[in-house]
Amino acid sequence: MNPKKTRPLATKPSKASAKAGRRVWGILIFILLLIAAAYFIWPKPEPESVLPVSNPPTIAEQTEAAQAAAMDDATMNDEPETLLINSAVTDESIDIVDDKNIDTPNPKAILNAPLPKTESLAKEEIDRLEDERKRFAEQEKLAAEQLAMNQQLTDMKAEQIALLEQQIAQLEADSAADAASK
Numbered sequence: 001m002n003p004k005k006t007r008p009l010a011t012k013p014s015k016a017s018a019k020a021g022r023r024v025w026g027i028l029i030f031i032l033l034l035i036a037a038a039y040f041i042w043p044k045p046e047p048e049s050v051l052p053v054s055n056p057p058t059i060a061e062q063t064e065a066a067q068a069a070a071m072d073d074a075t076m077n078d079e080p081e082t083l084l085i086n087s088a089v090t091d092e093s094i095d096i097v098d099d100k101n102i103d104t105p106n107p108k109a110i111l112n113a114p115l116p117k118t119e120s121l122a123k124e125e126i127d128r129l130e131d132e133r134k135r136f137a138e139q140e141k142l143a144a145e146q147l148a149m150n151q152q153l154t155d156m157k158a159e160q161i162a163l164l165e166q167q168i169a170q171l172e173a174d175s176a177a178d179a180a181s182k
Contacts, residue, residue: 116122 116125
């Protein structure tokens with residue numbers, strides 16, 4: 001009994017199935033081309049534009065007017081700024097001086113700033129100020145967290161220094177005892 005090795009039958013794709021596959025691909029490509037052409041050719045709806053009766057001032061113009069008002073109020077301010085001048089400056093006084101270096105708006109300029117002439121500009125201004133308020137609140141929160149972390153780090157370093165001083169004192173005592181016993 002000699003088993004014959006049977007070869008698997010080679011399956012050749014028929015010409016009909018090959019033509020069907022090409023036809024499907026051709027149809028898909030044709031449909032994609034039609035969709036692309038329709039996208040570029042089809043008229044796009046344009047939003048209706050309502051012409052304003054008068055041109056409202058832009059945000060840039062409003063901010064320029066507010067800055068001009070701030071400059072006028074700043075020059076008219078009769079109160080001289082007092083600076084902390086002392087040869088022995090403490091950390092608290094440095095923080096106070098640093099706070100003065102931050103660009104803070106003049107309260108009179110804020111109160112006397114011109115109001116937006118249109119409702120949409122007023123809403124934009126309100127949104128901008130609300131975003132700014134949220135940003136300042138987040139910065140304040142981060143600053144408080146940093147202060148707490150710095151204080152915790154300072155306390156940990158102080159404990160570490162105290163432990164190292166104890167170890168040094170112990171080593172000195174041990175070395176003095178070894179020297180005395182020899």
